[in-house]
Amino acid sequence: MVPLENYLALSAIVFSLGVYGVLARRNAVLILMSVELMLNAVSMNFIAFAAYLDPTRVTGAIFAVFVITVAAAEVGLALAIVIRLYRNRQTSNVDEAATLKW
Amino acid sequence: MATEVLWWIFAAIVVGTSLGVVFSRSVIHSAIFLIGSLASVGAMYVFLNVEFLALVQFLIYGGAVTVLILLALMLTRMGAGGRLERANGPQAPFALLVGGGLMAVLIGVAVRTAWPNNTSDTPRAISINQVSNGLFVDYGAPFVLASALLLVALIGAIILARQEDE
Numbered sequence: 063m064v065p066l067e068n069y070l071a072l073s074a075i076v077f078s079l080g081v082y083g084v085l086a087r088r089n090a091v092l093i094l095m096s097v098e099l100m101l102n103a104v105s106m107n108f109i110a111f112a113a114y115l116d117p118t119r120v121t122g123a124i125f126a127v128f129v130i131t132v133a134a135a136e137v138g139l140a141l142a143i144v145i146r147l148y149r150n151r152q153t154s155n156v157d158e159a160a161t162l163k164w
Numbered sequence: 165m166a167t168e169v170l171w172w173i174f175a176a177i178v179v180g181t182s183l184g185v186v187f188s189r190s191v192i193h194s195a196i197f198l199i200g201s202l203a204s205v206g207a208m209y210v211f212l213n214v215e216f217l218a219l220v221q222f223l224i225y226g227g228a229v230t231v232l233i234l235l236a237l238m239l240t241r242m243g244a245g246g247r248l249e250r251a252n253g254p255q256a257p258f259a260l261l262v263g264g265g266l267m268a269v270l271i272g273v274a275v276r277t278a279w280p281n282n283t284s285d286t287p288r289a290i291s292i293n294q295v296s297n298g299l300f301v302d303y304g305a306p307f308v309l310a311s312a313l314l315l316v317a318l319i320g321a322i323i324l325a326r327q328e329d330e
Contacts, residue, residue, distance in 0.1 A: 063287075064171050069208070070274035072175050074267055076182050076201075082263030083186035086256040091236055092191060095198050098229065099182055102205050113212045113287035115279060120290055120298040123214050127299065130224055131310045135317035137229050141236040142321035148240040157253055 069110035077103035088155045090144045098133065105129040171211055177204040189251055191237055199230045213289040 076099055083096025105126040112122020148154050181204060184197030206221035299307055 064168055064211075066279055067275050068171070068175070069212075071271045072178060072208070074270035074274060075179055076205075078263045078267035078270065079182045079186050081266055082259050085259030085262060086186070086252045088251060088253045089191060091233060091240065092194055092251065095185055095194055095233060098198065098225075099185060099201065102202060102225070106205055106208055109209060109212050109214055109217065113214070113290075117288045120294045123217055123290055123295050124298045124303050126214075126217055127220065127295075128306065128310055130220060131314060134224060134229065135314050137232055138321040139317050139324070141232055142324035144236055145239055145325050154240040 066110060066114040069106065069114075073103040073106045073110070076100075076106075088157055090147065090154045090156050091141070093156065094137065094140050094144070098137070101129055101133045167211070174204050174207045174211070178208065191241070191251070192234075195230060195234050195237060198233070199226055202226050202230065213287045214295075216290070216292045216295050 080096045080098075080100035080103065083099065084093050087093050087096065108122045108125045108129070110122075112119070112125075116122070144154050147159055151159055153159065178201060181197045181200035185194050185201055188194045188197055202225040203222060206218045206226065209215075209218035209221055
């Protein structure tokens with residue numbers, strides 16, 4: 063079986079891709095998808111640590127369940143905000159909704 | 165040995181589809197790539213012997229979340245009609261720098277640290293019994309809090325997205 067480092071490296075790659083997506087994209091839904099990538103990488107990390115370093119307890123799996131719950135709540139709210147933004151401004155690009163920017 | 169080969173195949177799928185999500189020019193293609201990425205991370209959970217979470221991953225992420233994202237894309241691109249617009253802002257090169265740097269640091273730390281008890285044999289299977297015991301007995305209060313969070317988020321989403329007659 064593969065060692066722990068492989069999982070850690072894999073989730074580091076996915077997390078960094080998510081960071082790149084959040085920073086570079088203009089469309090709010092695309093930013094949200096990149097956030098999903100980051101959350102997924104984190105919960106994969108949780109489970110890998112739990113499986114390799116503390117295999118007698120299930121804390122890692124429970125944490126991943128909570129991460130998935132929070133991600134679901136976040137997606138619902140964020141998409142409602144995006145739909146609201148589109149209705150008011152006819153755009154879903156974050157750089158065109160810059161009224162609060164000084 | 166066969167498991168190891170399969171692991172590398174799925175790791176390649178995870179990386180490839182995640183690259184597709186952040187580098188694809190079309191928003192819809194990004195969403196389709198996202199389904200692949202989430203599903204192959206679910207396969208990683210199977211390799212880690214946590215079947216319950218793999219199931220949750222397929223159902224909630226592969227099903228519900230991506231459908232929600234596709235619906236939002238449909239609602240917010242009614243005028244676009246498949247036309248591609250500029251997907252990245254002018255800050256994209258700096259974002260590439262930050263992401264690449266972060267990746268190098270994280271991988272370097274993960275590989276160089278000497279993890280204790282790192283046995284590198286097959287992880288012990290976590291049964292659905294153990295998960296439910298942990299969720300409902302040991303972590304009962306956070307579970308109730310999480311359900312309250314979901315309820316509040318759903319009500320908030322409905323209020324935000326509601327059509328108002330003005």
